[in-house]
Amino acid sequence: MEFITSKQWDEDLWQKTSDIYNVAFGEHATKPEKIIRNMFARGLCALHVLMENDEVLAMALTGSMPGSSVLLLDYLAVRKNLRGHGIGKDFFDYIKEWARSQPQYKRILVEVECDETSENLARIHFWEKCGFHLLNDYKHCYKWGPQHYMAMVLYLKSKPITPLKGEDCLKYMASFHKESYKLS
Template identity: 45%
Template sequence: MDFKTIDHWDEGIWNQVSPIYQKAFGDKGAKPEKIIRNMFRKQICFLHVALQQDLPVGLALTGNLQGINALVIDYIAVDANHQGRGNGSEMIHYLKDWAMVEKGFDSIIIEVESEMSVENLDRIHFWKKNGFTLTDYIHRYIWVPETYQAMYIQLSPNEKFPKDGKQLFKHIGNFHKESFQGI
């Protein structure tokens, strides 16, 4: 699998990966395209595309969490026809390497739904299998009904990194707020 990461809006690439994004998140809190464009305009996000034979099979939309030198995975998805083959774990491996080597991030954070459904427990298991730690704190956003927990992986030692979920959600919340401001 090959990977491409961009830090600017690219209509052609977005049109290629948008079907994967919409299928995975269209009815589950997908940010509208205008918000994603805004994130690129503000230079607070990156789009990572997983390619097989030059065709996109997965994507991750990530952002820089100000103040803690962490990368947040806002969205990540593998095309349904390419799931169950280790492609998601390969994407995580790529993101870890890219975050550490290319950008010097100390850690990666993701928020996962905290409801104990089979689907959510499977996702949490996937992240744990890829080295992430689940925090105890359960966060409720005022604009969505689901509750969330933060998961993180430290890529390099940083004593200032907050391992407390409540603290992590302050940074995640600031990222989301910045994403929507200025539309």
């Protein structure tokens, strides 16, 4: 298996990856390709891919605001027929080690749907197995959907003296999403 991280738009790699992205997140939860291309052009994201024999097994899109110590895990998906076999955890471990190798990052954030459904609870459990902690002091609902979200954090270095607040983390994520939709 080969792990690849690209901070530059790679048309061939994206074409191999986009089907996993679209199947996992659906038409209404994905960012349009032109927005992702623009995010690469502006240095806001990286594409992480797990490949075997020229086939993409898993993909992730991470992002960060310039000068930030936070890496946002925007999307992570495993090919549908391979889910439940530990590939997602192994793939995330690669992303975590990549983030640790980047001196600016001190933590990784992920936003999770927190309405109590079996699917959402399974996702939260997955992220907890990956080392994330739920910041359940604040729930946020975006204006375009009824789902509630909470932040989860994984510390790459030492835990901060002042605990992070879920509200602050979700504000950071909202700022990132707003910035990612700006066209240059």
